Amino acid sequence: MSAISQHPSGLAPVSTLAVPTWVRRLRPGVILATLVIAFFVLAVIVPSLLATNNPLSINLSATLQAPSWSHIFGTDASGRDLYSRVIYGARQSLLIGLGATGIAVGIAIVLGFASGLAGGIVDGVINRFVEVLFAFPVLLLALLFVAVFGPSAKTEIIAVGLGTAPGYTRMIRGQVLAVKDSGYVESARALGHSYRRIVRRHIFPNAMRPLVVIVTLGVGQSIVWASGLAFLGLGVPPPAPEWGALLDAGRDFVTQASWLEIMPGVAIVVFALSLTTVGRYIQQRLEGGITR
Amino acid sequence: MTDRPRETGRDLLKVENLRVGFGDPRAQTTVVKGVSFDLAPGKCLAIVGESGSGKSVTARTLVGLTGGRSHVQADRLEFDGRDLRHLSDRQWRSIRGKDVGFILQDALVSLDQLRRVGKEIDEALRLHKWGDARRRRERVIELLELVGVPEPEVRARQRPYELSGGLRQRALIASALALDPKLVIADEPTTALDVTVQAQVLDQLEEIKRRGSAIILISHDLAVVSRLADTVAVMHDGEFLEYAPSRELFSRPQHDYTRALIAAIPSAQSRGARLSPTERRHKLGSITPHERSDTPVLQADGLVKRFRGPDGVHRTVVDGVSFSLAQGETLGIVGESGSGKTTTARLALALAAPDGGWVRLAGQPWTGIPERARRDRRRQIAVVYQDPLTSFDPRWSVQQVLLDSLSGTSYSPSQRQTRVGELLGLVGLEDEHRLRRPLQLSGGQRQRVAIARALGPEPRVIVCDEPVSALDVSIQAQVLDLLADLQSELGVSYLFISHDLGVIHHVSDRVLVMSEGKVVEHGSSDDVLLRPTHPYTQKLVASLPALERPSTPERPPIPQASPSIGVAVG
Numbered sequence: 001m002s003a004i005s006q007h008p009s010g011l012a013p014v015s016t017l018a019v020p021t022w023v024r025r026l027r028p029g030v031i032l033a034t035l036v037i038a039f040f041v042l043a044v045i046v047p048s049l050l051a052t053n054n055p056l057s058i059n060l061s062a063t064l065q066a067p068s069w070s071h072i073f074g075t076d077a078s079g080r081d082l083y084s085r086v087i088y089g090a091r092q093s094l095l096i097g098l099g100a101t102g103i104a105v106g107i108a109i110v111l112g113f114a115s116g117l118a119g120g121i122v123d124g125v126i127n128r129f130v131e132v133l134f135a136f137p138v139l140l141l142a143l144l145f146v147a148v149f150g151p152s153a154k155t156e157i158i159a160v161g162l163g164t165a166p167g168y169t170r171m172i173r174g175q176v177l178a179v180k181d182s183g184y185v186e187s188a189r190a191l192g193h194s195y196r197r198i199v200r201r202h203i204f205p206n207a208m209r210p211l212v213v214i215v216t217l218g219v220g221q222s223i224v225w226a227s228g229l230a231f232l233g234l235g236v237p238p239p240a241p242e243w244g245a246l247l248d249a250g251r252d253f254v255t256q257a258s259w260l261e262i263m264p265g266v267a268i269v270v271f272a273l274s275l276t277t278v279g280r281y282i283q284q285r286l287e288g289g290i291t292r
Numbered sequence: 293m294t295d296r297p298r299e300t301g302r303d304l305l306k307v308e309n310l311r312v313g314f315g316d317p318r319a320q321t322t323v324v325k326g327v328s329f330d331l332a333p334g335k336c337l338a339i340v341g342e343s344g345s346g347k348s349v350t351a352r353t354l355v356g357l358t359g360g361r362s363h364v365q366a367d368r369l370e371f372d373g374r375d376l377r378h379l380s381d382r383q384w385r386s387i388r389g390k391d392v393g394f395i396l397q398d399a400l401v402s403l404d405q406l407r408r409v410g411k412e413i414d415e416a417l418r419l420h421k422w423g424d425a426r427r428r429r430e431r432v433i434e435l436l437e438l439v440g441v442p443e444p445e446v447r448a449r450q451r452p453y454e455l456s457g458g459l460r461q462r463a464l465i466a467s468a469l470a471l472d473p474k475l476v477i478a479d480e481p482t483t484a485l486d487v488t489v490q491a492q493v494l495d496q497l498e499e500i501k502r503r504g505s506a507i508i509l510i511s512h513d514l515a516v517v518s519r520l521a522d523t524v525a526v527m528h529d530g531e532f533l534e535y536a537p538s539r540e541l542f543s544r545p546q547h548d549y550t551r552a553l554i555a556a557i558p559s560a561q562s563r564g565a566r567l568s569p570t571e572r573r574h575k576l577g578s579i580t581p582h583e584r585s586d587t588p589v590l591q592a593d594g595l596v597k598r599f600r601g602p603d604g605v606h607r608t609v610v611d612g613v614s615f616s617l618a619q620g621e622t623l624g625i626v627g628e629s630g631s632g633k634t635t636t637a638r639l640a641l642a643l644a645a646p647d648g649g650w651v652r653l654a655g656q657p658w659t660g661i662p663e664r665a666r667r668d669r670r671r672q673i674a675v676v677y678q679d680p681l682t683s684f685d686p687r688w689s690v691q692q693v694l695l696d697s698l699s700g701t702s703y704s705p706s707q708r709q710t711r712v713g714e715l716l717g718l719v720g721l722e723d724e725h726r727l728r729r730p731l732q733l734s735g736g737q738r739q740r741v742a743i744a745r746a747l748g749p750e751p752r753v754i755v756c757d758e759p760v761s762a763l764d765v766s767i768q769a770q771v772l773d774l775l776a777d778l779q780s781e782l783g784v785s786y787l788f789i790s791h792d793l794g795v796i797h798h799v800s801d802r803v804l805v806m807s808e809g810k811v812v813e814h815g816s817s818d819d820v821l822l823r824p825t826h827p828y829t830q831k832l833v834a835s836l837p838a839l840e841r842p843s844t845p846e847r848p849p850i851p852q853a854s855p856s857i858g859v860a861v862g
Contacts, residue, residue: 184682191670191696191748
């Protein structure tokens, strides 16, 4: 089917000459998602530019205020501006999300490729190891870590990273096995290419392909996990405005001041969603606009 | 359109000026552009055409299954005196199964894998409130018996995956026949089947016809059609180009497209002749043909391959296969699915190690040596698969695929670019195809890219594993012609594997017939396929529906520059 649709009614088509093709191919959702990500990235780099108040300044005369023009996300029990806290919290949360996903994917690439390519005993050993990791709920693993190393962002990153690694490992191993059995790998063998070249040029890139989307999903997921830990008081210690910690702090006031839960929650969801949207878009572009 | 055949007796089905479009009304794609036909009880109408011709859509219109975004219009659409034009979903359901039975191509897909076969047939009866449970059970057994399923009581309790392809297809026919429909629509009923199984299914369809039901047969296989049809409609691009009684159509085809279609079928008679009306136009470029030599390029002796099944039992898939392939020769391997053809190909390519026997490539040992020692010599033997798409890295463009095949050759980077252009020209593709991805090419073009890739390292032998099985007949003709041209120009040898006896006979100098891993017969292709001595080969050859060809002994002259032909097969 042609991608060009006819113009309804008598609207004259706007001249498309000035607009480059890649811009026209962007979808509004993707643009919006990119803007959201850009906003949060800015919040990470220079939070003072976006924040309206000092995230730590207490104002006991304005506690638990509902969202208004002066405090667009409202204020918390100590009268701190919630919007500014969300902005300042972006750094911690994003760091945790990216760090944890990075650790998870790093481990998964090593284990997944080793197990998928080597097969046999190596595969068996790695599989058992992954299964053991799987059997531990992420939360339990995190509890263990926090108990040993004390609550901090670093602990959280490692705990969530380790906790989510088995899933990625499984996925990469499956991809490796599928690609290893594919027609194009056999064709490459028939052409006389070396094993190393086949791994480098076919197996690695093709097995990693679905990872783009999964990773963007994973960053959001890691933030949610970390928020969960913080919610249980196992994350970044207060008064640092990490998103999960904000959720945790709002818990006690959920009936009187629901915005304390809703606003940071919305921030997490919107950010995770935007990452996924952009990730999917990137993947489609990488594959020449065709999803398979 | 040519004259309409006059049917005697009351027509069961009358269709006039049927038009089917898809998509929203403003930007509609018309798939069926005004076709008319009628059908009397006990007669068979075949609609023949290539993929995308609109034949399946036409058939689906008659059961109201064209889908939600379709628009069906007709001046007349009558079945058994009933107007089908404005039926509700509920009314359609009362017709489907009861008055019109529908047989689909692939029984493995269209039967519910988790439902017992008997249950599936029972369902058709139950939906239309036929009899009570006990009567229905009897009827199910009766139906399975009717379509020639042995031990129907046992089969009825089995699930589709426990049955062979032929039995599955017959179970599907049984469920289509459950309520004695007046019309049976069979959409490519034998396409996925082996030739002997196909013969059984065609017998069943003949039986249905004899019992007074009308059949609409949708097929791309003219030989199948010529056996069953009373009337044939040749469909192309949503229109009937020709609509005539079967005998007339095959003996005196009127339309150029029909003639090209008949001429495109490979067979014993077509050997050495071109199948497609296209002409060869290209330069060999820097490629030099292989010099003649007396040593066989590929030689196999006593090949054995065993696999361990999921049940732990070892099965011998290839059992004592020997052959020898000379320079510039084509050796055909023919057999039904599971006969060990593809495994033999993999052994010849040294992609699998034999459990017994050996292979020699150009006089040198090819099996029993480490892969490292083989790697450099792999350029002498190439492969073309049935499904080219899966054999290309999905991230790569045509150019990348071809450049990859040149790695390890002595060409410089700039020479390689030139060479890619030469290879494209050699297989009849243009420079504009360089940057396309295989996914954006048609099936025929993809197979050309696969052939170009195989030619890249200038091999002495190309193993072709069902290279044309997934292609339409006119595209198949072009690809077979291309392979023949390349052989005469480059002196390359082919180990050609196919289940299609016609294709094998057309391309092969010598033939191996395989059954259950063993070579049951071998010799020159005329000896084996025209005068078979082994009972299995005899059965295979007898199962092949013969196409009545135009009465003129020489092939019909095909106007080279005719634009309609260009469109038809291009």
